Amino acid sequence: MTSEKTMDLANVRRQYEKGSLKLEQLHQDPFLQFRQWYSDAESACRFFPNNVVVSTLDDDLQPHSRTVLLKGLDEKGFVFYTNYQSRKAQQLKSHPRGAMTFFWEELERQVNVCGTMERVSEAESDAYFATRPRGSQIGAWVSAQSSVISGREELHRRQAELEKQYLDKTVPRPPHWGGYRLLPQRFEFWQGQADRLHDRFEYIRQDDASWLIQRLSP
Numbered sequence: 001m002t003s004e005k006t007m008d009l010a011n012v013r014r015q016y017e018k019g020s021l022k023l024e025q026l027h028q029d030p031f032l033q034f035r036q037w038y039s040d041a042e043s044a045c046r047f048f049p050n051n052v053v054v055s056t057l058d059d060d061l062q063p064h065s066r067t068v069l070l071k072g073l074d075e076k077g078f079v080f081y082t083n084y085q086s087r088k089a090q091q092l093k094s095h096p097r098g099a100m101t102f103f104w105e106e107l108e109r110q111v112n113v114c115g116t117m118e119r120v121s122e123a124e125s126d127a128y129f130a131t132r133p134r135g136s137q138i139g140a141w142v143s144a145q146s147s148v149i150s151g152r153e154e155l156h157r158r159q160a161e162l163e164k165q166y167l168d169k170t171v172p173r174p175p176h177w178g179g180y181r182l183l184p185q186r187f188e189f190w191q192g193q194a195d196r197l198h199d200r201f202e203y204i205r206q207d208d209a210s211w212l213i214q215r216l217s218p
């Protein structure tokens, strides 16, 4: 029963039946496994498969999570872009570690990745910033992300000023805006299965850069 104060979701249930995951099917390299699953998600998902929840820690070791857009993956790690003065950036300054969670509902798959987090190079941030639509480029200057503001008027006023300032000019990347790369030390691939007996495999990076792969109980 759902009242005004409570939400009773006890009967919201689903059966997972989209596929299974076996050790012998897995790539030895978790980056390749991720690429395979990402490509499946691109075909299967109604929404953008690059939505990813990123978690960071504050000084009280309180975790904070928020969604960002994955904008790159290379042999080193997972890249997203943000404001270097935002709350998450301040947390990353003190605790340069993070976790990412992807959930692709249509495939009943989740991937968790965690490790250290570092800024991407200025050149990489410049190159990505240059590809953004002009409105988003101006937006990066307008928003002092995570700061308290009086209302939307403040944003619109600043937006109008900046549009005037950069009229007929290339919008440069703000120095306080750029990318972070998560360098994974652990991956986990989760495939939903019937009766909650899901398939889970973790990859843990070893000192020699190989990956230990093991099945986990759901």
Ligand SMILES: Cc1cc2nc3c(=O)[nH]c(=O)nc-3n(C[C@H](O)[C@H](O)[C@H](O)COP(=O)(O)O)c2cc1C
Pocket (backbone or CB within 6 Å): 051, 064, 066, 067, 068, 069, 070, 080, 081, 082, 083, 086, 087, 088, 089, 145, 146
């Ligand atoms: C679908 C979606 C995509 C988002 N993508 C980004 C992004 O790529 N970069 C970003 O800084 N914030 C993005 N946001 C906003 C963040 O969730 C968050 O509100 C913002 O980064 C401030 O977080 P912080 O105060 O913890 O630093 C996105 C939000 C949603 C819902």
